[in-house]
Amino acid sequence: MKPRGMIGYHPEQIIPHDHILRYSFKERMNHWIAAGSFIYLMLTGLAFWTPWLFWIATMLGGAELSRMLHPWIGLVFFVSVCYMFTLWASQMNFEPVDKEWWNSLGHYIRNQDDQMPPAGRYNAGQKLLFWSFFIGGLLLLASGLVLWFTESIPWNLRWLRYLAVIVHAGTALLTIGNFMIHVYMGVFAERGAFGSVIRGDVSLAFAKRYHPGWYKEIVGETETQK
Amino acid sequence: MSQATLRIQKISAHSGTVPGEDTQRQYQVCKLVDTTTCIGCKACEVACVEWNDMPFSPTAFGNTYQTMPETRWNYWNLILFNEHEREDGTLQWLMRKHQCMHCAEPGCLEACPADGAIVQYTNGIVDFQQANCIGCGYCITGCPFNIPKFNNVTKRMYKCSLCADRVSEGLEPACIKSCPTGCLHFGSKDDMTELAGIRAKQLRDHYGYDKAGVYDPPGVGGTGVIYVLHDATQPELYGGLPSNPSIPLAVKFWKHPLKWLGNIAMVGGLIGLFVHYLKFGPKAREEADLAPKGGA
Numbered sequence: 016m017k018p019r020g021m022i023g024y025h026p027e028q029i030i031p032h033d034h035i036l037r038y039s040f041k042e043r044m045n046h047w048i049a050a051g052s053f054i055y056l057m058l059t060g061l062a063f064w065t066p067w068l069f070w071i072a073t074m075l076g077g078a079e080l081s082r083m084l085h086p087w088i089g090l091v092f093f094v095s096v097c098y099m100f101t102l103w104a105s106q107m108n109f110e111p112v113d114k115e116w117w118n119s120l121g122h123y124i125r126n127q128d129d130q131m132p133p134a135g136r137y138n139a140g141q142k143l144l145f146w147s148f149f150i151g152g153l154l155l156l157a158s159g160l161v162l163w164f165t166e167s168i169p170w171n172l173r174w175l176r177y178l179a180v181i182v183h184a185g186t187a188l189l190t191i192g193n194f195m196i197h198v199y200m201g202v203f204a205e206r207g208a209f210g211s212v213i214r215g216d217v218s219l220a221f222a223k224r225y226h227p228g229w230y231k232e233i234v235g236e237t238e239t240q241k
Numbered sequence: 242m243s244q245a246t247l248r249i250q251k252i253s254a255h256s257g258t259v260p261g262e263d264t265q266r267q268y269q270v271c272k273l274v275d276t277t278t279c280i281g282c283k284a285c286e287v288a289c290v291e292w293n294d295m296p297f298s299p300t301a302f303g304n305t306y307q308t309m310p311e312t313r314w315n316y317w318n319l320i321l322f323n324e325h326e327r328e329d330g331t332l333q334w335l336m337r338k339h340q341c342m343h344c345a346e347p348g349c350l351e352a353c354p355a356d357g358a359i360v361q362y363t364n365g366i367v368d369f370q371q372a373n374c375i376g377c378g379y380c381i382t383g384c385p386f387n388i389p390k391f392n393n394v395t396k397r398m399y400k401c402s403l404c405a406d407r408v409s410e411g412l413e414p415a416c417i418k419s420c421p422t423g424c425l426h427f428g429s430k431d432d433m434t435e436l437a438g439i440r441a442k443q444l445r446d447h448y449g450y451d452k453a454g455v456y457d458p459p460g461v462g463g464t465g466v467i468y469v470l471h472d473a474t475q476p477e478l479y480g481g482l483p484s485n486p487s488i489p490l491a492v493k494f495w496k497h498p499l500k501w502l503g504n505i506a507m508v509g510g511l512i513g514l515f516v517h518y519l520k521f522g523p524k525a526r527e528e529a530d531l532a533p534k535g536g537a
Contacts, residue, residue: 063354063377065500066256072375078355079396082375126521165378166391170311176382177491180352184495188503192510199514205524224525 025233034216035233045098046212049148052092053194059085060187086163089155096152103145106136112228113139126204133227140200144193151190158183247409251361253353261363269365269430270408272417273437274338275469276479277444277453278424281306281320281336285416285425289318289340292404292415312339314390317401318416321480333471337479338416338425341388341401343367343465348488349400351496352383358398365430365465366403374398385461385486403465433467440469460487 028036038046059081062072072078115132116123116139122130123140131138137145161168161179168175201208207221222230248261286308290298295315300308307322323335347367350359358373359380369380369389376396380389389398404414412418413427426433437455444453454473457463468482476482 065504066254066354066356069254069256069354069356078375082377083396124517124521126524128524162378165381170387173382173387173489177489180379180382180495181491181499184499184503188499188506191507195507195510195514199518203514203518203523206526 025235028233029219030216033219035219035222035230036215037211037217037222038215040215042102043212043215045095045102049092049095049099052088052095053190055088056085056092057187057191057194059088064184064187086159089159093152093156096149099145100149103137104149107142107145109139109142110135113142116140128224133231134225135228135232136226138226144197147193148190151186151193154182154186155190158186247362247364247366247405249360250363251347251350252357253350253359254356256356265363267363270403270465271365271428271430271433272343272403272414272466273426273428273433273469274466275424275426275437275440276335276337277440277448277450277469277471278422279320279336279338280422280424281322281334282421283308283320284419284421285338286316286318286320288415288419289401290316292407293317293402312388312390312400314392314399317341317399323478323480325478335471335479337468337482339480340416340466341367341403342386342461343401343403344385345462345464346488348383348385348461348492349380349389350383351488352379352492354379362405364408366405366408367465368402368405369398369400371395371397371399383488383492385483385488430463430465437467437469441473444469444471456482458483458486460485 030036055075058071059075061068062070062075062078062081063085069078072081075081112132112134116134119131120140122128158179161175162183165176165179201212205225207217211217211221219230219234222233248265248267249259250262252259289295298309298313298316301310303310305322306320308319309316312319318338318340321337321339323337325333325335327333343366345365347359347361349369350361350367353359354377355373355375358370358375359367360370361367374397376391376398378389378391378398380398381387381391388400390400391398404412404416407414417425417427426436428436434455434457437457441453441455444450450471452472452474454470456468456470456473456476468476468479470476470479472478476484
């Protein structure tokens with residue numbers, strides 16, 4: 016990653032018809048492995064969470080099957096999140112502009128994007144989402160292993176089970192909350208975002224409006240031309 | 242297994258009404274274990290395995306008379322042998338028949354996520370329905386007595402059924418039937434509580450067991466198995482019988498406040514996002530709108 020303040024130029028990421036490559040194939044593929052496994056985990060997890068949603072497990076082939084697959088799909092999700100970490104963690108450090116971005120969150124919510132400080136490739140919200148999924152993934156794995164092999168936990172370590180049910184459910188709720196916002200932003204609120212994680216590209220206008228800092232890095236525009 | 246003649250009063254993870262609730266009054270059944278007259282013959286262990294048609298379970302020798310360290314998925318009833326040194330240096334051999342306690346407020350049923358995998362009949366028996374069990378093991382977390390056991394082949398949970406099949410036909414459980422000393426009794430909860438009280442008083446008044454008493458822990462709403470103990474102030478001596486068992490706090494928190502807060506938050510979040518879209522709509526309707534004001 017480039018040091019801050021230095022305006023780069025990456026013409027190789029600019030593609031015809033005024034588009035920029037935003038996500039490489041590896042990034043897109045991994046995103047959808049994580050997304051697919053997360054959705055399965057969320058649906059089967061919700062089925063175990065409340066009797067009102069137990070029917071979800073029936074729809075997905077029966078609760079026994081859900082119980083059997085949930086931990087394995089959980090491993091897939093965790094591996095995917097780890098790979099995501101190697102791809103993106105270096106770009107997810109909180110920087111001064113992110114603090115400004117948080118302070119302008121009201122404008123962001125009201126779609127006043129021209130009043131937002133210039134976000135880089137990822138805005139502060141996306142960075143928070145990344146870290147919440149990474150840390151959430153670690154907590155869900157640790158508590159999930161206890162629940163997976165719950166009968167192997169000796170009686171004098173039963174507090175592990177008590178801790179695990181709370182941590183697993185609590186972390187799952189937080190990640191589901193983040194997931195809902197993420198899907199809403201990507202599919203409904205920000206036109207162009209969903210396509211970018213499917214086809215990989217965004218328009219120059221999209222990049223300039225939502226990720227001005229990143230736009231400058233790629234297009235090589237100077238500060239004054241903003 | 243489900244018995245037509247037994248009505249259900251509690252049912253795990255069920256989103257509707259409970260089919261048998263309040264349609265029929267049945268008296269609470271209860272097993273009374275008088276630990277002071279148990280001789281550790283293990284006839285009840287054998288009767289349990291035979292009646293429930295369980296396969297051979299290898300024993301584990303640990304320098305004690307005890308058959309194995311704890312109950313197994315196919316060994317629901319175990320006499321725990323405990324050597325206790327009294328304050329005066331003399332030895333007391335404490336034997337306790339260990340099995341499911343059939344709590345009035347069962348932690349296993351509370352924790353279970355599978356519709357109808359655990360039921361409580363109106364007579365108080367808590368029974369696992371393996372046909373509905375998904376093998377998640379949450380009942381292990383919910384139980385304060387370390388009772389439910391997992392079968393790694395069938396991927397289901399098992400425990401003592403208090404011989405619900407026999408009881409529904411008017412018979413006593415197999416363990417009761419086999420006991421040669423009369424240390425096991427079976428009847429209504431009221432009768433067993435009275436009998437236990439009389440025995441405990443007899444032990445206090447005539448046998449020098451000043452602390453003798455009845456174990457019927459209120460923390461789980463009372464149990465369908467009650468004990469007469471030589472020393473009711475120290476139930477832990479009898480192989481770790483908890484002095485004040487209750488459904489673990491974590492399970493109560495998980496299944497009540499956390500569940501409702503989580504459900505409200507998830508539904509509220511969906512409504513909130515929908516209202517946001519109604520009020521503010523997408524950030525830009527067309528690609529052309531994306532250009533900042535004043536031209537791209």
